Amino acid sequence: MEERLQKIIAAAGLASRREAEEWIAAGKVLVNGKVATLGTKADPSKDKIVVDQKPLSQAEEKVYYLFNKPMHVMVTRHDPEDRPTIYDYLKRFLKK
DSSP states (O other): OOEEHHHHHHHTTSSOHHHHHHHHHTTOEEETTEEOOTTOEEOTTTSOEEETTEEOOOOOOOOOOOOOOOTTOBSSSOOTTOOOBHHHHHTTTOOO
C-alpha cells in the first residue's frame, strides 16, 4: 500500500515528517534510484527507498495489546513505592 514518503521515513524513526519533507526537498531521498519530490508516494514493502545514501530498513510490524488494568496498578515502568505496574502483568509479552 502506497503512503507518502515523509510518513514512511517518520515511521522508520529517522526523522519527524517535517524534517523528512526537508530531506526530500533537498534531494536526499531516492525511490527506486530516482530523486524523490514532495508528494511522492511509495510502498515500503516493494520500493527501494534510500535516505542520505543509506537504504531504509523495513519498519517492524506493530503489535497492540488491550489491557484491562486492575485498580491500584500503576501505569509506569518503575514505581518508586514498589506498587505493581502494568509491566508486571505484561512481562511475558515484552521483549525488554
